[in-house]
Amino acid sequence: MFKFWLLPVWVEETTVSALILIIALVIAKLINWILEFLEKVWFAGESNLYQKLISSLRKPIYYLVFVLGVAYLFNRWEENYTGIDQRVFKILHQLIYLAQVTIATFFLLKIIHPLLELYSEKVQQRTGSRAGEEFLILARRVIIIIVLIITLVAVLDHFNIDVKGLLAVLGISSLAFALAAQDTLSNMISGFVLMIDKPFRIGDRVKLASGEIGDVYEIGLRSTKFLTLDNSLIIVPNAELGKSKVTNFSYPDPKIGTKIEIEVALDSDVNKIKNVLLELAKGQPLIVEQPPPNAFLTAITDKGMRFSLVYNVASYNDEFKTQEDLRCNIEKKFKQEKIEIALPQAVVHLKGEKDLKKQG
Template sequence: MANIINFLSLEASDNFLLFWLKEILIAVAIFALFWVSSLLIRLFLTKWAPRLTSFTSTDLDDRILQRITPPVCLLVVLAGLYYAVKSLPFPEKTHVAAAGTVFILNIIVLTNISWRVIDEVLSWYGNRLAERHGVGVDRQVIPPLEKLITIFLIGIALMITLKHFNYDILSVVTALGIGSLAIGMAAKDTLANMISGFTLMVDRPFRIGDRIKLASGQWGDVSDIGLRTTKIKTVDNTVLIIPNSELCNTTLINLAFPDPRGKGRVNVGVGYESNVEQVKNILIEVALAVPEVLPEPAPDAYFISFGDSALDMSLFFWVEDYTRIFAVTDMINEQIIKRFRQEGINIPYPMRTVLLEKEQ
């Protein structure tokens, strides 16, 4: 009887060992399959994918491939480990703990891959901002954007992990929504200026160094574009600080677009006895004699209107750099008054004729 019991015990032990050996072999096979897949993926990402990305005009895709290749291969290996552990007939608690640990590792690696891709895109976009708006703009825009995206990725990873372990994420999402609403209401002006700052960066109505004129009549050179405000340096060496939300909702003139050329205007009144054609010719000759006035487009002179005491004339001219309009206007004015005196052309003072009637 004892021999029979021993035999049955040995047979059960052998069956148990065979069962576990079979399950372990299946798990090892699953892991080996994913491991070989990771090697093939690495080979594709390092050998074949760069040949495809070489046809593009930017190196962004090459940099992304270089950054994500190691974590992508690791993700495949960890995915194989997850399914291998999940295939083993562990007790429920042990199975949940082991598979859950590997799942968390997979989420961490997947989040890291997403962050690497976004980091390369932001770095590329920051370089473009620096080229378009000048050095310093990228350091103002990219770091806050990186922090916001990091918080977003961590929040998504946390919700996926909680969902996997059957936790109710509705309360978490509700709390985050209420908190975001409270923060948004408390800092709505700041958020509006920050969003407007991003809009100015993307839409690019002006760049650092451009001269702009506001609807209020104030004008100057853009010295800084921040997240909350934009600073404009006026000609009297003062700084005008304007909230970005106001700049996004107002009409302005960019004197530096579409090119740095600028158009100047000189208004002058001559006596009614003057020869209009002669005055127009003198104005054009004076403008062309100034070296900084462009011959093309050529200067033009016009008889604008009949004034109270003079014939109103206007001279229009172009200069290569809009910042030189005032200096060139000064030179043209000096030459105009000099030529008018030489030609005997009168610039009259305002005159009024008053008639007095004597009472009878």
């Protein structure tokens, strides 16, 4: 049987060191293989979040295990080689620390990315907006900057370097940036709130505080676009949108209530008018049964009696089409039933011949 103590000391230490590195590599490879198996086999068909997380963490874990093996090797050298200047081992330990911090930072960033990606996908599915992609890009950059700053401060503090000056510079720079980009940041924060609150989705028909009616065309991180009924595009900053009143005709469902007003002659039969209007409304396929349509006598004017036919349409997209069909059917039915539609009247007085001659 081969005995290590029969070898020279330097050969024995070299062999043991090589074995430690080989074992560290084998363990790292084994863990990497297990994670690969979980990614491709165990979580196959599951939510791709697990697959993305495992895929992102394989390399950081592989390097971390190997670095831990190297750290163990350096500790062993420090114990066995007491004659070597301790400053050498101090430098080696500092290098190990830097490697561990780098891997930990890489590890953290790798975890954050699939989580942000999953959140942005959910936002995009619920709102139909591309703002999730913009948010993912912005949030990823901000988080990378924050993580790198924290890492830099931690490393400098570890090496006993005063970081107060750096923190002061970062604080002043952040304040200056916030003041310079106040409007942009306000719009972005409002856009983020819109994505969380979800007051409307792509395709919803809304009425803005300014009175325009249109469909939500695109929800961005800085502004939201609306396509009006005359095919004009309105761009509203998110900060302004968050402070104003918005009426959503599509939520909680696309059903919309509307009405048609019509005036008939004063001598018309009220019950007959109401029955005719309700009959025509119930014959329209786009008008929903619940709540049922209703007809009301709303006013009596010098021209005639004003009636309002109130009803609900299954979709706001059919509102104008239904109104047109009803008006055409009302006009046709009133002619059949000899119902006179009230029209403006004017009394004209003609002067006699004597008055005309006098003026002549």
